[in-house]
Amino acid sequence: MLVASTYYLRTEVLQLNEIRFSSDEARADYELEQFKKDFPHEQERHKVALKNYDLQVQHYEEMLELYQTDYSAYVRRIKDEYHPPQMPNRPQPPRPPEYQQKLMEINTQFRAQKHHYFETTSVLNWVAMTAALCLVGGLLYLVMFDTANGRLIYFFTLVLSFVFLIGPSFHSIMSAIVGFLEAPGIY
Numbered sequence: 001m002l003v004a005s006t007y008y009l010r011t012e013v014l015q016l017n018e019i020r021f022s023s024d025e026a027r028a029d030y031e032l033e034q035f036k037k038d039f040p041h042e043q044e045r046h047k048v049a050l051k052n053y054d055l056q057v058q059h060y061e062e063m064l065e066l067y068q069t070d071y072s073a074y075v076r077r078i079k080d081e082y083h084p085p086q087m088p089n090r091p092q093p094p095r096p097p098e099y100q101q102k103l104m105e106i107n108t109q110f111r112a113q114k115h116h117y118f119e120t121t122s123v124l125n126w127v128a129m130t131a132a133l134c135l136v137g138g139l140l141y142l143v144m145f146d147t148a149n150g151r152l153i154y155f156f157t158l159v160l161s162f163v164f165l166i167g168p169s170f171h172s173i174m175s176a177i178v179g180f181l182e183a184p185g186i187y
Helices: 002-037 039-069 071-078 097-145 151-166 169-180
Strands: none
Touching (some): 002 039
């Protein structure tokens, strides 16, 4: 009964995790659909950002040349005569929307796989419970009714099976590791 109740409670925890991850999967699917719907707008925004980037690069190159050749003109241009000016910052190019779409697809795929893990683990948990019950039942039968001198071996095997095979600690550790995994960052 102890083994059955342990696996039953573990199944309940797995079902809760499955529900939580199914909501993550649905959220990721929705966000991907929204991004696909807004993709033409994102492409236009990217074109504008690229034009802005070109202007920033042009300004950077002008200011860098002034900084290197005519420092006083550089100071006058930035209107900072009292403190030594900092070198201009080099602008970073914007990320293309194709790259963001690929990251969204990877994020969605990760969440779907994580949800699939907990669905599979829930089913395999019942198989493990059945196998554990058969193992314990068989070993208890042999300990109680074996007429040969193997009772001590069966008893030690039963103890080892509780420690290494039946206890849900290994499965719990694996589920915790998978549960704490984070989806790849989109940005």
